[in-house]
Amino acid sequence: MTNDKRDLMNRLKTIEGHVRGVQRMVEDDVYCIDILKQTQAIQRALDKFNSLILAGHLNGCVTTAIRGEDPQERERVVTELLQVFEATSNL
């Protein structure tokens, strides 16, 4: 397993533990706002994870496709990137 992959896996395990922590908070009737702060922290951790995945994707698949000779493949990776961007906006 590469270092990058290990880092991604560790981040997901941390996020999974964080989600279990929120389950305990709900069970223990913790104050709503304190629960919200934790779920918002999980969402930021997922944003960071997504950013790392996207970095690998841009340097890997996207670069290969755009340097390649298949115009349909180039168009495909660009369309996918726009969809990812739009999903992070409210579009």
Place this chain on the structure above:
Amino acid sequence: MTNDKRDLMNRLKTIEGHVRGVQRMVEDDVYCIDILKQTQAIQRALDKFNSLILAGHLNGCVTTAIRGEDPQERERVVTELLQVFEATSNL
């Protein structure tokens, strides 16, 4: 356990399972964009969870505080709501 609490717990268990699913995707070197689509789906599931928590909070603690006689407590719940809102924007 109330129905609302059970629903919140079920949502968190589903999210936890979803996070473990993404771990398997990373281990299996699934295509980056397919991983991103799953983590974005998890973020939307957390948005929905947050919305339910906030609904309970507005109908419970916030209503009690605002109908109460302590002006500092009223101010506190309003300040907290603004912080939650700002955390969902880019502020």
Place this chain on the structure above:
Amino acid sequence: MTNDKRDLMNRLKTIEGHVRGVQRMVEDDVYCIDILKQTQAIQRALDKFNSLILAGHLNGCVTTAIRGEDPQERERVVTELLQVFEATSNL
């Protein structure tokens, strides 16, 4: 005009000027990323404006409705707040 209203108007005039600035950038074929940075700055300025409107709303209409005796009016303001919150998420 109150100070709060004057502040809101000034923010909107600044945002309007900023949008006209982006029009000049597009006309002058400025580098795309520099344009994006400006439109994202406008969106953050709108987030800040929204936060001020929401603060006034919580301290004004929401407090009045929740302290009032009409349960339908109380429910209405809570439902509206949830819609505003959901529109800032991807819901």
Place this chain on the structure above:
Amino acid sequence: MTNDKRDLMNRLKTIEGHVRGVQRMVEDDVYCIDILKQTQAIQRALDKFNSLILAGHLNGCVTTAIRGEDPQERERVVTELLQVFEATSNL
């Protein structure tokens, strides 16, 4: 002026008019939530504008840089794309 540029300019003029419309709403003391709905609509219009700018950027500058022979230039466009993505998340 190309069709794409004309379309971008029209969108910005519409957004500018929309911002002026919100100024009139503030002046006329329109209900806060109705103001918020309009500013959120402006933010979605800016999201759509950003998406079009990004599409042009990916098909233009990014494709040229990645197909070019300068590794620093390739790295630069990838870094910029990640910054744009992170600015749309809460990162």
